[in-house]
Amino acid sequence: MQSPNPMTVNPASTLAVGQNRVLRNTYWLLSLSLLPTILGAWLAVAFKINLFSVVHPAIGFMLFLGIAFAFMFGIQKTKDSAAGVVVLLGFTAFMGVVLGPLLSMVLGFKNGWNLIALAFGGTAAIFAAMATIATTTKRDLSGMGKFLFIGVIMLLIASFANIFLQIPALMVALSLVAIAIFSAYMVWDINRIVTGGETNYITATLAIYLDIYNVFQSLLMLLGIFGGDRE
Numbered sequence: 337m338q339s340p341n342p343m344t345v346n347p348a349s350t351l352a353v354g355q356n357r358v359l360r361n362t363y364w365l366l367s368l369s370l371l372p373t374i375l376g377a378w379l380a381v382a383f384k385i386n387l388f389s390v391v392h393p394a395i396g397f398m399l400f401l402g403i404a405f406a407f408m409f410g411i412q413k414t415k416d417s418a419a420g421v422v423v424l425l426g427f428t429a430f431m432g433v434v435l436g437p438l439l440s441m442v443l444g445f446k447n448g449w450n451l452i453a454l455a456f457g458g459t460a461a462i463f464a465a466m467a468t469i470a471t472t473t474k475r476d477l478s479g480m481g482k483f484l485f486i487g488v489i490m491l492l493i494a495s496f497a498n499i500f501l502q503i504p505a506l507m508v509a510l511s512l513v514a515i516a517i518f519s520a521y522m523v524w525d526i527n528r529i530v531t532g533g534e535t536n537y538i539t540a541t542l543a544i545y546l547d548i549y550n551v552f553q554s555l556l557m558l559l560g561i562f563g564g565d566r567e
Contacts, residue, residue: 359529361537362544365421369545372429380436381443387434393499400434401492411542420538427542431549442556445564454563455556462519462551470526478533480524487517508561511554518550 379385388396407427414420442448470477491514498506525543528534534543 354535355530355532358535358537358540359526362529362540365424365537365541366544366548369425369428369541372425373432373435373549376429376432377435377439378432380433381440384440385433386437388437394496397496397499403430408542411538415536415538424538424542424545428545431545435549435553438553438556438560442560442564445560445566447563447565451559451563452556455552455559458555459548459552462515463522463548466519466522467526470523471530473523473527477524477527480520484517484521484524487513491517504561508558511557514550514554518547518554522547522551 387400390396391399404427407423407430410423411420411427414423439452442451445451491510494506494510498510522544525534525540525547529540534540
């Protein structure tokens, strides 16, 4: 009988260690990415920077998408180097600037800071719940991505259309749909890390950051619409 070789490497164990490292680095970089987001948002509020008011809102929307996709292309190209972290943090600062006008609107309410804190707490609770599902489920979630991507495309088209339609009820509906879609994306993105489908912590951080950002933005929009106190 052959004795076990102490130098034998267990492939499953090695894979698990790698997945845990990616998840740990992703959470670390995700936490770091909030700092430039806060800085960008503060600058936008302080200096009244609004990308969508510089020109027509529809052109501003297209400009936002162009800049955002340029950043994401840059992150994809530099994801295997330290430059990828720099580009990612630059992107999160830009997204903070984009968030500024919504924050300014909410801060115009008497209970503005309370609404922001509530949106932040709600986003954190959703993230914790979705992360738990993603790391404990035994189901194969690989097919979710296609349907969620289609949902995002439809959401973008409807959001662009509402720039012209200006229907408040549609804005509310889009915010609710965005919360549902990006909460599901949290499950899918984190599960991809856990199951080895995503092995780069920079692109993993980008995906989860966008999920959290969109849920927070949509929650804050709803809270501002229904809970804003102007008195």
